[in-house]
Amino acid sequence: MMSECASNRVNRRRFLQQGAAAATSLAIARSAARSQEKSAGPVRVGVIGLGPRGTYLLRSLVSYFPEVTVPAVCDLKSDRLQAGIELVKKIKGTAPAGYGKDELDYRNMARRDDLDGILVATGVQVCGRIAVDVMRAGKNVATEVTGPHSLEDCWAIVEEKERSGKHYMLLEQCVYGDENLMVLNMIKQGLFGEPYYAECSYVHDIKVDGSGKSRLVEADQTLSWRGRLMVEGRGSSYPAHGIGSAAKWLGINDGDRFTYCNAMMTDPREAHVQVVEQFGPDSKAAQIRFQMGDFHTTLIQTAKGKMIRLDYSITNTRPYSRYYLLQGMNGCFDSRSGIYVRGTGPRVSDPEWRPVGEFLEKHRHPYWHKDAATALKTGGHGGMDYFCLRDFVSVLRDDHEPWVDCYDAAAWNVLNHCSALSIDRKGAPVEIPDFTKGKWEDPNWRKDRPTPVSVLSG
Ligand SMILES: NC(=O)c1ccc[n+]([C@@H]2O[C@H](COP(=O)([O-])OP(=O)(O)OC[C@H]3O[C@@H](n4cnc5c(N)ncnc54)[C@H](O)[C@@H]3O)[C@@H](O)[C@H]2O)c1
Structure with a gap:
């Protein structure tokens, strides 16, 4: 039989758990309400880094998420930049603005006022620094899995996220x-x-x-x-x-x-x-x-x-x-x-x-139970990429913190x-x-x- 003390502990734990569950439901309901307010407009995404990975993510965004528009893209390599612009134009009908005249031109892109968030798919050495700059410019950001690389990068993304209040998401699809x-x-x-x-x-x-x-x-x-x-x-x-x-x-x-x-x-x-x-x-x-x-x-x-x-x-x-x-x-x-x-x-x-x-x-x-067919149709990494990008679009559309x-x-x-x-x-x-x-x-x-x-x- 449980002692009174232990029973009180269990009751208190149940009370706290129930309280936490109620708070969670409330917060998620608020987020859903925000979503209804915001979801009317497009989700406007910019992409920095148009190598094979960035181009793949760009293609997925414009192909599988009808609400996504891409007002701007950026790469240092002019052929990749041009191919990215053409890709968006072909699928969405409108050519995005192009950036990449030098290594810091992405900052000019981040200052645009028609972006809800920016996806960064550059190589590992610069990914974290670019993410910090993007948040500093007042934009939400997602980076490829390399994300912050050094100890300094790791602290920098946390500190800038806390200072700016912007969302940072790591696009870790596995x-x-x-x-x-x-x-x-x-x-x-x-x-x-x-x-x-x-x-x-x-x-x-x-x-x-x-x-x-x-x-x-x-x-x-x-x-x-x-x-x-x-x-x-x-x-x-x-x-x-x-x-x-x-x-x-x-x-x-x-x-x-x-x-x-x-x-x-x-x-x-x-x-x-x-x-x-x-x-x-x-x-x-x-x-x-x-x-x-x-x-x-x-x-x-x-x-x-x-x-x-x-x-x-x-x-x-x-x-x-x-x-x-x-x-x-x-x-x-x-x-x-x-x-x-x-x-x-x-x-x-x-x-x-x-x-x-x-x-x-x-x-x-439930993600797979409900949407495996769509995820598999989009191809990337056996469907994982679809759910990861879908959550990124949700973060921007509904203005909530990401899972990762x-x-x-x-x-x-x-x-x-x-x-x-x-x-x-x-x-x-x-x-x-x-x-x-x-x-x-x-x-x-x-x-x-x-x-x-x-x-x-x-
Ligand atoms: N999630 C996954 O499974 C997965 C798979 C492949 C690659 N990746 C990641 O995606 C990222 C890109 O991979 P990739 O193979 O496409 O690399 P990549 O080197 O071919 O392409 C990176 C692009 O970023 C551009 N770039 C770099 N610095 C820039 C700057 N300052 N301004 C503008 N553009 C800049 C480069 O010109 C290049 O075109 C890497 O971080 C990689 O680790 C992830």
Whole structure:
């Protein structure tokens, strides 16, 4: 039987939970009301960076979101800029203004008064700085997954977001994956019990393109931004595709936070060998000293005594793979083996993995349940890109904070800096900053926004 004291505690917890749930519903209802007020007009988006990724995002925005208009685009390369302008003109009938006469011309674009938000898809080294400038110019902003790259970038996007009150969204699409959102749904339904350990990864051989030519070294033997990443840094330099889901599953920044990490890597071998094969042993390219190892593992400890393992490689000779694992008190999801939930399956005494597909039918997230056909039709990354862009359009249209905000972007991407430091110190622990400055302790502090979590029951 429960003591009076324990019973009071439970009642108080229920009271607080009910209060928080009511506040959440109210905030989301307010956001919906704002949405009705605002949704009459177009959602006006500018795009900076029209490489393959930026062009793809631009095409998706103008093709699949009828409410989106694009008044301006920007790229330093005139052929890419022109192609972007033509693309919008062909689909929407109106040519956007073009910017990119120098590296800071995007600031002139950000000062226009006909933009609700700007999407930044430049290379990693400048993405964070541009996002800060865009917010400083009074515009909402979304960046590609690279987002803020250095420790300074991470603090800068948080500080500028707080100063300007503008929205910052990290366009991390893997958190929207069908299985990734199903796991989130199953966690919210309590099927795994309390989650306490996760594994995640990004293993993508990007050292060559489809024709087998280096993506790190250009034809003229200068470094691309990807090559600079490998020469100037080490550590988990592209963490968001892996860590995003693990962080959302474990409630990072929503009741828990990263505290420190330890990292290790192998020596770098693969990029050098490829470059020598392509350009020859006596070439200028063969002299390049890549310092990023071929395989990295970073172990991350959380304030609530949980742990995450993040694997990372952009040079391993193998097909693309992103594997995940979520361990809870009542079961486990392992993308490479299946799902186990205690007490289910044919033989309780001899547990077996069950295929993920079985669970997808029953626990598919409402986003996928309702709109998988549309998402898959748009192509990008098996449909994940669609949901990510749809949430970005929703942030601009309804003027609400995003699910993956500046605090997530900073906590996830600072792992680049922290893992590199740990590697330099032979795997010693490195403190991870608390970008929320204590706000993470309240699991409800970010509940006032429509997100893939707010649409879940349970
Ligand atoms: N989410 C994903 O799955 C995914 C996939 C591919 C790439 N990306 C990310 O998208 C971004 C772009 O990738 P990409 O392959 O298109 O790269 P890219 O280098 O081919 O294109 C980047 C473009 O940005 C432009 N640019 C750079 N600085 C600029 C400035 N100051 N002003 C105007 N334009 C500027 C460059 O001229 C270039 O055309 C990167 O951050 C990359 O990590 C994400």
